[in-house]
Amino acid sequence: MGKKGDLSNFKRGMVVGARRAGLSISQSAQLLGFSRTTISRVYKEWCAKGKTSSMRQSCGRKCLVDARGQRRMGRLIQADRRATLTEITTRYNRGMQQSICEATTRTTLRRMGYNSRRPHRVPLISTTNRKKRLQFARAHQNWTVEDWKNVAWSDESRFLLRHSNGRVRIWRKQNENMDPSCLVTTVQAGGGGVMVWGMFSWHTLGPLVPIGHCLNATAYLSIVSDHVHPFMTTMYPSSDGYFQQDNAPCHKARIISNWFLEHENEFTVLKWPPQSPDLNPIEHLWDVVERELRALDVHPTNLHQLQDAILSIWANISK
Structure with missing residues (x-):
């Protein structure tokens, strides 16, 4: 060049x-x-x-990795995405007349468009679940935006009082690694947390209900009757609404299924594929709440303050 x-x-x-x-x-x-x-x-x-x-x-030194070498390196990447720079260099040099160093490997990979990145986290889905997700997609592929406006989404989420934030970075010198101002304290099990259940639709936010203990079928039945039913009948008076819930055991309990059957003339329960939290847009709202909690000037010091902060943030989410 x-x-x-x-x-x-x-x-x-x-x-x-x-x-x-x-x-x-x-x-x-x-x-x-x-x-x-x-x-x-x-x-x-x-x-x-x-x-x-x-x-x-x-001018300059001729590149040691030509087009053929780049194809060879590309095959090594495709075979093992998690290989380190050292492993890629070692595997590339096997059977080659002229070996290369790790710096050359790094330069070549960048020239090819490869960069080291953290992988996105997705649910572990079995073959059976993939088929069910495909069936769900095909069943709703012709839905319009107006159809999706009739869906009310719901889910539970847990917010910890104290948590290790992997995105935090600090400025320090080499010998300041144990300086108190450069440390992030951790507490076993996050110091406790608050479990909440919430729902929302295209039109508005729904209720956010704190869950004091483990959510079982009896507690979920009270949520469905006290919060889901009035929300669905108010937002969808023409009985054209769909209520979404995942396949948690308490959601599939017999008393819950019987309750939905008794009210099937008022709204429909959306059939949900297993292991599919990534399909639920309420996950974005949980992320909003989490980010707002981290951005607070005064962080909650106990579970009661944490619960109040979560309810306040939820109530102030704009349409």
Whole structure:
């Protein structure tokens, strides 16, 4: 690759054209805006080589990994995405006449467009669950935005009082690694937390219900009767609403299924594929609440304050 100051082939052609047209070095420099040295050098190179391409572009050490080597390295990446730079270099050098170092591997991978990134986390889905997710997608592939407006989404989430924030970074010197101001304290089990159940639809936020203990079928039945039923009948008086819930054991209990059967003329329970939290848009609301909690100027010091903060943040989420 040429240096930053190299002229493009087009500009070098302009220089040659000006000189061949009979202009002097000074006249060419004044016309094109280049220095007299540049005009002289470019025209002299053209006279000697008959080329208008930069001779500097061929300078520098030849790349040790050619197109064939890049294809070989690409196959190594495809075979093992989690391989370290050392492992990739070692595997590449096997059977090669000229070995390369890790720096060359890094440069080559960047030239090929590869960068080391943290993988996205997705649910572990079995073959059976994949088929059920595909059935769900095919059953709803023709739904319009107006159809999805009739869905009320729900889920439970747990917020910890204290948690280790992996996204926190600090500025410190090499010998300050154990300085109190450079430490992040952790508490076993996060110091306790608050479990909440919430729901929302296209039109508005629904209720957010704190769950004091483990959510069982009896507690969930009270949530369904006291919160889900009035929300669905109010938002969808024409009985065209869909209530979404996941396949947690308490959601599939017999008393819950019987209650939904008794009210099936008022709204419909959306059939949900297993292990599919990534399909539920309420996950974005939980992320909003989590971020707002971390951004508080005064962080909660007990579970009661944490619960109040969560309810306040939920109530202030804009449409």
